[in-house]
Amino acid sequence: MFRSFLRKFEPRFSLSDADRDALEQANVHGRFVGPRTDIVSEGDVPDHLHIIRSGLACRCKFLPDGTRVILAFLIPGDVCDLNVPVIGALDHSIATLTLCEVARVPHDVLGRLTASYPSLDHVLRCAALVDEAILREWLLVVGHRPADRRLAHVFCEFLVRFQSVGLATANRYELPLTQVDLSDALGLSPVHVNRTLGSLKRRRLVTLEGKQVAIPDVEALKDFAMFDPAYLHLAPETNAPRVA
Template sequence: MQQHTTSYGPPHSDRPPERHRLVRKLQSITDLTAEERQALLDLPMTVRSYARGEDIVREGDTPSECCLVLEGFACRYKLLPDGRRQIMAFHTPGDMPDLQSLHIGVMDHSVAAMMPTQAAFIPHTSMRDLTHAYPGLLHAFWRDTLIDAAIFREWLIGVGRRDGHERIAHLICEMLLRFRGVDLAPNDTFKMPVTQADIGDALGLSHVHVNRVLQDLRRDGLITWTNSVVSILDWEKLQKRALFDATYLHQVHEAAA
């Protein structure tokens, strides 16, 4: 059940800071003009709150709005008929997990909150007006969609070819850079509220295997992971353990350390 809904009033420059996540996310992958940044901030949004485990968008929905994660953490997933779940992506603030709904009418998967999460909904008509008025933003969203596809490819390689240590270390490396991209990884520390079962559903590993790998990464001094807070202790060694190459994230502006 949605807990509350808030609609922003007429456009103005004094926006809540979480609305800047979309601007920061796009700026990490492309250049934006001052006018484009302001146009993003002025988008009409209806904000809704979700509890952990609650669906934000469901498979079979026919959305008339795009969803933007403002605060919290979400996942993109699909259920098999017998209830088995495959998590296909994690989404940080600044992500638009259903941007494809602008062009694909029916959702073929679901998006759920993985912690108390605020999501903003932007009418498709407003998104189309925005990209018509600002062609540079059309290219920015297209680039974001292509990077989303690149992340899917990298996850597929992980499930198909990487061993358990490489899969989990690679995921942690990826999430650090994505949280850095929206200024949410101070001192290489970020909040990732997922269970070991969630990691298993994302990476095709058993709960026991996930537990063993995390213990190894802690013992080797690469990370700490306590109460959903992940800290990277040795970035170079973690990348080496993961065989990590950040090219697929296409972050054209260096993420803040």
């Protein structure tokens, strides 16, 4: 149930067999949620923690005119609403973009796990900090970079994040998003996204085959996007904390 979640953090933290067994034996329920459906709506106070097991979802808000703004993409292994027990009602919505399988962990179960296994509490805190780091990076990218570099950044980020959970090769992955999804995340119109995508393809920075994204030269795309994956905190570091 937690394989993708744990896989992201294995390079940084060492969890014991007892930690892993506690997670696997927890009272966790899974359910499938259809595409374009709220998992948790803005203003809700869920009594479960939600983790994406498969599919793609997003954090989003809606402007008064109904315009959707995507604040973050959620992939398998991502925790949706970690801070709800602390802050109460959710101030944004968590919605699926594709069919998703979602794990639901009751908050009382989560509380017992983190109290009994401090290592798990540490990893969950790390997950929350990574979410904040991604938000900071997106504020920079969307607010201060031109359209072509914004879109290139998206392709780079998905590559690295999908690789961390075993859903990408060295330069290829499946991305079942629409150009409207990308436009809502990048602050661009769908027409602008289409033109920008065409520009990246003409430069041979990205190729698309249906839902498959291929990156002919990963380093060239990263250089063009000014992409530094450090904010994702996925690579092991010599001074990274080790969890007993």
